[in-house]
Amino acid sequence: MKTHVQFLLSLIVSLMVFGCFAQSSLEVYEQKKEAFTETILKHKWSEPNKIKSIVEPVIVMRTGRNQKIGASKFGGTPDLPEGTEWPKSEGHSMVFFAQLNLNDIANFDQENLLPKTGFLYFFSYFEAPEGDYGAEYEYKKENADYKVLYLDKPLIDLKATKFPKDLVKVYQFKPSPIDFELIFQIPPTIECSAYDVADLNSDDAAIYDQLISDYDNYECEEQMILGTPCPMQYGADFDWALSYLDITDFQDPIQREKVENIRPEFINLFSFPMYDIFEKIGYSNCYFGITKEDLKNKDFDKTVFIMQGT
Numbered sequence: 001m002k003t004h005v006q007f008l009l010s011l012i013v014s015l016m017v018f019g020c021f022a023q024s025s026l027e028v029y030e031q032k033k034e035a036f037t038e039t040i041l042k043h044k045w046s047e048p049n050k051i052k053s054i055v056e057p058v059i060v061m062r063t064g065r066n067q068k069i070g071a072s073k074f075g076g077t078p079d080l081p082e083g084t085e086w087p088k089s090e091g092h093s094m095v096f097f098a099q100l101n102l103n104d105i106a107n108f109d110q111e112n113l114l115p116k117t118g119f120l121y122f123f124s125y126f127e128a129p130e131g132d133y134g135a136e137y138e139y140k141k142e143n144a145d146y147k148v149l150y151l152d153k154p155l156i157d158l159k160a161t162k163f164p165k166d167l168v169k170v171y172q173f174k175p176s177p178i179d180f181e182l183i184f185q186i187p188p189t190i191e192c193s194a195y196d197v198a199d200l201n202s203d204d205a206a207i208y209d210q211l212i213s214d215y216d217n218y219e220c221e222e223q224m225i226l227g228t229p230c231p232m233q234y235g236a237d238f239d240w241a242l243s244y245l246d247i248t249d250f251q252d253p254i255q256r257e258k259v260e261n262i263r264p265e266f267i268n269l270f271s272f273p274m275y276d277i278f279e280k281i282g283y284s285n286c287y288f289g290i291t292k293e294d295l296k297n298k299d300f301d302k303t304v305f306i307m308q309g310t
Contacts, residue, residue, distance in 0.1 A: 075278070113226065129281070138307060189230065236271065
């Protein structure tokens with residue numbers, strides 16, 4: 001009898017702890033959102049509700065320590081189920097960018113945009129470096145030259161892999177473990193659909209422009225999931241739309257309307273700069289975008305990959 005009582009008490013405590021953890025992830029989310037919103041509203045906005053409407057969650061990446069199989073990381077080699085082939089482009093092995101364990105970020109994604117389980121892998125093909133500045137710059141990567149792989153497999157199925165023999169030696173990057181942090185921001189650029197939809201008046205637009213231009217007060221994150229990525233040129237959602245629709249003549253009013261209509265549909269799946277880790281390829285920023293519908297359907301083959309450089 002005593003054993004059964006102890007078991008029941010243990011089970012009740014476990015359920016209570018689990019419930020607290022499940023609740024706390026939402027509480028932390030709301031607390032961080034409220035704290036950021038309070039800070040940003042200290043500026044003298046004439047229409048503060050419009051500013052509140054564009055406060056957005058961002059999952060940012062920090063240097064981690066976990067190097068076990070299945071851990072999130074930049075570089076190194078992917079941990080894949082046996083029999084899964086390393087992606088190639090016209091017979092050439094692609095560069096491995098990153099492996100994201102979606103279990104690590106499930107509690108941060110309170111809007112339920114991303115799959116809660118599984119792994120995302122990011123690859124792209126680059127020719128050998130042309131010189132000190134890396135490979136030939138390409139603003140838009142052709143679909144056959146990059147791959148976003150989603151595998152909803154248990155951790156136990158993953159195995160460490162080795163670099164393909166044909167992969168350029170300087171593109172065999174050392175692993176860099178990733179930890180994640182939830183933050184909130186307003187879009188760090190006025191060249192994005194979220195800012196356009198807010199439709200700020202001239203006074204608030206001036207405050208906004210000054211705010212995002214002043215990096216002493218507004219730090220622009222670069223390694224991030226979700227949210228509006230920090231562009232090096234024009235807003236990433238604009239380039240994603242052009243690439244997704246395969247439009248080259250933006251001056252055509254019909255084509256321009258198509259681009260403007262689809263821009264709000266894009267989600268920042270993964271964006272990061274090449275410097276530090278991947279600078280042997282170049283110094284561009286990388287942006288992987290996917291539409292809400294394609295993400296909902298887990299159709300990662302429709303992900304768009306664009307790069308921006310100065």
